Amino acid sequence: MPVIDSTPVTSPPVDVCVAAGTEHPRPDGQDRYTISEVAAYTGLSAPTLRWYEEIGLLPDVERSHNGQRRFGNRDLDWLAFVRRLRLTGMPVADMVHFAQLVKRGEETFDERRQILERTRREVLARMAELQDTVAVLDAKIDFYAGAHQASERA
Amino acid sequence: MPVIDSTPVTSPPVDVCVAAGTEHPRPDGQDRYTISEVAAYTGLSAPTLRWYEEIGLLPDVERSHNGQRRFGNRDLDWLAFVRRLRLTGMPVADMVHFAQLVKRGEETFDERRQILERTRREVLARMAELQDTVAVLDAKIDFYAGAHQASERA
DNA sequence: CGCTTGCTTCAAGTGCACTTGAAGGTCCTA
DNA sequence: TAGGACCTTCAAGTGCACTTGAAGCAAGCG
Missing domain, CATH: 1.20.5 (Single alpha-helices involved in coiled-coils or other helix-helix interfaces)
Incomplete structure (x- = not known):
């Protein structure tokens, strides 16, 4: 099965500025991480990542053919930003609200x-x-x- | 009944550096505040102040003849410091430990x-x-x- | 084939820092 | 002397941010 790029690159300007800055473990195109890889990379636990997805703080995580999560570089960037917001003391509920705004797009x-x-x-x-x-x-x-x-x- | 100064001034060097800096609502000597006064002044709730005392984070609070708490300027200073430590993210348990060290004195x-x-x-x-x-x-x-x-x- | 590893969901549990409730005592004013 | 304001203790409840447990599925290895 070919590697699928979750970000069609020339898609709507969802949140271009999220994709700034840091380096990723794997380059775009090969960026399909398992939950334990993301846990190791971000320091968040696997249950926490599932919970973040459940509450809407980490939306639209891809799934492999058998239902397992496959995170991309976009998710890593978003999680890095979430980590920063958490350090500022922002409540998770507010971050969820922000995530919903991001989903709604440019408006x-x-x-x-x-x-x-x-x-x-x-x-x-x-x-x-x-x-x-x-x-x-x-x-x-x-x-x-x-x-x-x-x-x-x- | 005369006002009693809770700090005999020339007593052991409990924690001289706590008494630094800020101004108090009432001068030393007339510094006997009720719990609601301290709550209003510090922004902490009355139950929180009682709880702080209970867990040992705010030790040796004086009592009036009928058993009500009477806080002094020393307590206000300590609470201001506690507030600072709390802002640093220090857990309450660690602050309690520190309070116990203060009680033990110079050693x-x-x-x-x-x-x-x-x-x-x-x-x-x-x-x-x-x-x-x-x-x-x-x-x-x-x-x-x-x-x-x-x-x-x- | 069976075992291990790693993932899945869903529900219940945990730790921290308070907060709230219930029942009662004391003082002051009308 | 009755009411209200303010205090007391003790126990139980709350909100947040996860964490842990139970039960089960899918792939790879000996």
């Missing part, structure tokens, strides 16, 4: 942009808080280190 | 320092990831904004 570009802009603001706010926290930690670390040295000198 | 300075240094490293790593995420978000936002303008121009 949702505006809402998607708004969501990402809001997320961006939240991330920056979070980074500022973390920066402050680093300052607090530094102060405490200095205190403990100083006290330790003092008691050593005593 | 745990070294372990406390090590914990905070590790936390510091994790926070910096997290910030770097978030910085990368901002870059990814910017790229996508630009893409959506550009596509939007393009379709408007069409």
Whole structure:
């Protein structure tokens, strides 16, 4: 059976910007990964990947002739993005909403942009808080280190 | 009944560096807050404060003559620090461990320092990831904004 | 042929961080 | 003295993000 490319390349502009950046284990065209391969590559567990698909966070996963999932590079890119969103603290439900917008196509570009802009603001706010926290930690670390040295000198 | 200062000021060096920084609703000496006052001030719910005390994350809260909690500025400072640690993603169990170290006094300075240094490293790593995420978000936002303008121009 | 490996679905369970409910005590005001 | 506001404890419930278990299918190997 020939290898089938899940992305017809010149299809509707689903989300071109997802396909940016990182390298893939296999080049486009040979990118048909089993669930355990994707689990190993992404660090997510196989049940989690199934669950992501079930709730609509990872839609349209291909299947092999006998019903097994075959993930593509597009899925890996999407999962990498999902991982980033998860790190920002975005709830899974919101990511599902975003995934649905992506599925609906170009008409949702505006809402998607708004969501990402809001997320961006939240991330920056979070980074500022973390920066402050680093300052607090530094102060405490200095205190403990100083006290330790003092008691050593005593 | 006279106001009782819960911190005898010249007592053992429990954690001097906790008392740093921010201002308090009431000055030391008049700092006896009810649970709802602390809830309003910290944003934590009253049940959460009780639960924090129960699990040992907020030890040694004073009680009034009839058994009601009376929090002090020391407690507010500690809660502010807990809030920071929570923002770093530290599990509550780890914070409880840290609280126990604080209770044990000076002999745990070294372990406390090590914990905070590790936390510091994790926070910096997290910030770097978030910085990368901002870059990814910017790229996508630009893409959506550009596509939007393009379709408007069409 | 039977065994192992790896996948499948569906349902139930887990861990964390709280939240909510029930029943009751204490103080202040009308 | 009755009501309301605020507190108490203890136990049970909730929401989220998975994780685990049970039962079964399909391909490859000895």
